[in-house]
Amino acid sequence: MKEKIIKLLSTDKITYLSHLKMIGYYGEQITYKLLENQGDWALSMLIPTKLSSFDVIAYPQAKYIAYVAGSNENLIRNIIIELPSDCPLIFKISRAKDKELIMEQFNLKFKKSYLSYSTDKPIETNCLNVISSSTIDESLIPLWLENGYDRAGIEKYFNNGAVSFSVCSDDVPLSTCIIFSSYGDIWEIGAVHTIPDERGKGYGKLVVSAAINYVIFAGRQPNYQVEHTNIPSIKLAESLGLQKVVVIEHFYY
Numbered sequence: 001m002k003e004k005i006i007k008l009l010s011t012d013k014i015t016y017l018s019h020l021k022m023i024g025y026y027g028e029q030i031t032y033k034l035l036e037n038q039g040d041w042a043l044s045m046l047i048p049t050k051l052s053s054f055d056v057i058a059y060p061q062a063k064y065i066a067y068v069a070g071s072n073e074n075l076i077r078n079i080i081i082e083l084p085s086d087c088p089l090i091f092k093i094s095r096a097k098d099k100e101l102i103m104e105q106f107n108l109k110f111k112k113s114y115l116s117y118s119t120d121k122p123i124e125t126n127c128l129n130v131i132s133s134s135t136i137d138e139s140l141i142p143l144w145l146e147n148g149y150d151r152a153g154i155e156k157y158f159n160n161g162a163v164s165f166s167v168c169s170d171d172v173p174l175s176t177c178i179i180f181s182s183y184g185d186i187w188e189i190g191a192v193h194t195i196p197d198e199r200g201k202g203y204g205k206l207v208v209s210a211a212i213n214y215v216i217f218a219g220r221q222p223n224y225q226v227e228h229t230n231i232p233s234i235k236l237a238e239s240l241g242l243q244k245v246v247v248i249e250h251f252y253y
Contacts, residue, residue, distance in 0.1 A: 005032060008041055009069060013186060014116070014245050015094050017223065019045060019067050020183040026051050033082060035075045042070030042079040053150060055090065059111070059252065063087040068098050080105050089253045094246055108251035115234065117224040117242035119212065127210040133164050140166055140176045143193040154178075154191075163214060165207040175203035179211045185220045192233065204236055212240070 006023060009016040022045065023030065031046040045067040049055045055065055066089045070076040080102055083089070091108065093099045102108065136158050144154055154162075162180040166173050175194035182188040189211045194204045208224070215222040224242055226233040 001032060001034060002027065005034060005043060008043065010184075013183060014118070014223075016069055017116070017183055017186060017246070018092055018094060018248050019043075019069060022047055022065070022067065024183060033079055035070075035079055037072070037075060040070070040072035040075055042068070042072060042075035044068050044079045044083055046083070049090070053153070054148070059090045059250075061088045062090040062252065064089050066091045068093075068102065069095075070098075073097070073101060076101050077104070085253075091251045091253065092248055093251065094248045099249065099251075102251075106253045108253055111250040111252050113228040113247055113249040114225050115228060115237075115244055116246045116248070117226070117237040118222055118245045119240075119242050120216065120221070121241070122213045122216050123209040123240055125206065125209040127206060127213065129167055130206055130210040131166050131168060132210065132214065133166075134158070134161070137164060137166070137173075139171070139173050140164055143173060143176050143195065144178065144191040147191050147193050149191055163211075165210045165214070167203045167206055174198045175207050177204075177207045177211050179215055179222075182223055186223050187215045187218075187220045189215070189222055189224045192236075199232075205239065208236060209240060212242075 009019050013020065026047055029051060033044045035042045047065040049059060049062045049065055066083060068076060068080060076098065091102055136154065157178060157180040160181055162178050164176060164178050166176040168174060175198065177192040178190055179187050189208060192204060192208060212222045224237050226237060
């Protein structure tokens with residue numbers, strides 16, 4: 001069934017990117033329910049929160065992370081009704097209609113949202129001072145950890161082809177980011193961090209531009225994701241001409 005679910009979600013990889021990433025990370029540990037009728041479909045996914053270090057920290061009360069998807073409102077309603085209502089959940093929702101349908105059954109409290117930006121055009125900028133590396137640079141790890149990443153996750157990304165981009169002064173890192181595979185040909189630009197004393201000088205724009213260009217020239221699609229409260233990062237994305245392609249909202253039940 002998992003292969004069929006991946007095929008259905010892959011019809012709109014950007015909208016369902018978070019769903020697909022979770023399948024890639026946790027696979028058979030997810031509880032799936034799939035309804036199909038005359039070519040239409042609806043899906044729910046329940047992921048134990050304890051599997052995700054990020055979600056354990058962000059949502060320690062929640063028992064499961066819940067996702068829904070589908071092509072038919074009635075089928076989606078039926079799949080939502082089958083979700084557990086006797087335990088705390090975090091819903092991660094990427095479509096407004098799905099949110100409406102979930103709220104018919106569950107009293108939701110907004111927690112946060114993540115905005116995803118993308119482009120299919122290279123960024124016109126001078127990235128000559130940006131250093132790229134396909135191996136882990138120990139001097140960059142403290143900056144990545146400041147963004148909530150952990151050592152094990154970073155090592156996993158680099159084992160799967162991640163590349164870092166950084167600007168340094170006398171071998172001291174000033175700004176950095178990483179690109180890594182999210183799903184298929186979609187690559188995420190993450191761990192964007194500039195040390196406090198060097199912010200506002202355009203270094204973040206340089207490393208992100210280099211990262212986006214690298215992804216595009218490799219024939220892949222960049223995905224720049226930012227929390228809705230991170231106004232500087234949102235302004236950076238917009239200043240580079242990136243387009244907002246999806247918003248993933250997190251709600252607590």
